[in-house]
Amino acid sequence: MGIELAVRPYQRRFVKPLHTAHGLWTWREGLLIRLRDSLGRVGYGEIAPIPWFGSETLEDALTFCNAQSKDWQVETVPDALPATQFGVGCALAELVEENSAGYEPAMPADSFANADICGLLPAGEAALDIASQRLAQGHRTLKWKIGVHAIADEIGRLERLMENLPNHVQLRLDANGGLSISQAEQWLTACDRINAEPQTAAIEHLEQPLPPNQLAAMQEMGRRYQTAIALDESVATLTQLEDCWAKGWRGVFVVKPAIAGSPQRLQAFCQTHRPRLVFSSAFETPVGRRAALSLATRCAPTSAPALGFGTQGWFADNWDTLPPAELWDRL
Ligand SMILES: [Mg+2]
Structure with a gap:
């Protein structure tokens, strides 16, 4: 056929x-x-x-x-x-x-509440203001880019940010592979100290502290610190994810289904190994977004971490409201 x-x-x-x-x-x-x-x-x-x-x-x-x-x-x-x-x-x-x-x-993309979706914070001081807006929108997990300004300033801001967040909130830190080993250790020390205080909000994970070619160093840090480390840039594709799994990585993986590869193979990998996954957007149209979210619900356990899909409203068009056939006809 x-x-x-x-x-x-x-x-x-x-x-x-x-x-x-x-x-x-x-x-x-x-x-x-x-x-x-x-x-x-x-x-x-x-x-x-x-x-x-x-x-x-x-x-x-x-x-x-x-x-x-x-x-x-x-x-x-x-x-x-x-x-x-x-x-x-x-x-x-x-x-x-x-x-x-x-x-x-x-499942339609809009059937997820903001409570299940990670809200994004801008780098730097602006995060402190935007955080309260994201909480008012219903987000319970927030993500903050780090490694942009001087480390002492950023860790100071992190401490102020955590003091202001309600204790049911989780924060992800994303370094995009931009830290040195000693900077990553300073961040993890600060995260462990914050996470040891039961009254404050928690840091869910530190995302990709080192570049992808330093997997062994990240594994070693994963053993020495309590705060979870997530791989993102290291695992752009399912082939890379399988490779890191084979090398013994048992921390978190951030997966962008839209660029990871075959959805059927990703689902099979999840069913076999039960890795700790956080699903994330690749700035898709609603066609890819709906497929990626549907895959996330099929792959993830029931109490899955918030989805990294806080990307609606980022485009200067109304495509996010259109069904696939209608969007197709417009192109
Ligand atoms: Mg990332």
Whole structure:
């Protein structure tokens, strides 16, 4: 049975360009795909690459899609194209599920309350003001970028921030791999001290303190400090996640499903190993977001950590309100 693959590129402008390790990010570019079989069943998927985070480029993905003939047999998408694997895997699952008995639509993205989603704080002093806004919006987990200003100033701000947070709140610190070993040790010492006080809010984890090539040093810190360490940049793809697991990492993994690879393989890995996962956004459209959140609910245990999907309202468009077919028609 042949399957037709159609592809439509998109571009979305961030309301405010994002600061990334790779410079300013102004436009989010990606592809929507639509699979259609000979019975007329359709499934939508999204390919949302982040090449500077370890996925293929948009051009690689587009070249692959355009090379598939009309009578495509859904060959395996190569591991070198993880965002494409995700988009095709999700579209195929939707196509197969569409007419089958007992099909339940994927959970809509807006069915998650802010209580389940991690709210983002800006780097620096502004975090202290924004934190109260995020709590008023219902978030119970917050994330703060660190490693941007002088470490003594940042740790001072952390202490003031923690004094002001209610004690049911959890804070994630994200260093984006930018700390030295001695700086990471200072942060973990401060986190352990704060977490030892039962009256204050807790630091849930320190995310990617060191660059990806320093896994052994992070494992060693994981043994010496109580505060959890999470890998993010180290595990952009499922192949990298499997590799870190094989090397013995049993801390937290941050997973961006949209660039991790095959959703079916990620789900199988979770069922086999039960890793500690935090699911996170890759700034997808609602097509990829819905598929990623649905995968998160299938992979995660019931008391899963908050989802890193606090990204709605970041784009200068109304796409987040559109069903997949409508968004497809607009492109
Ligand atoms: Mg991170």
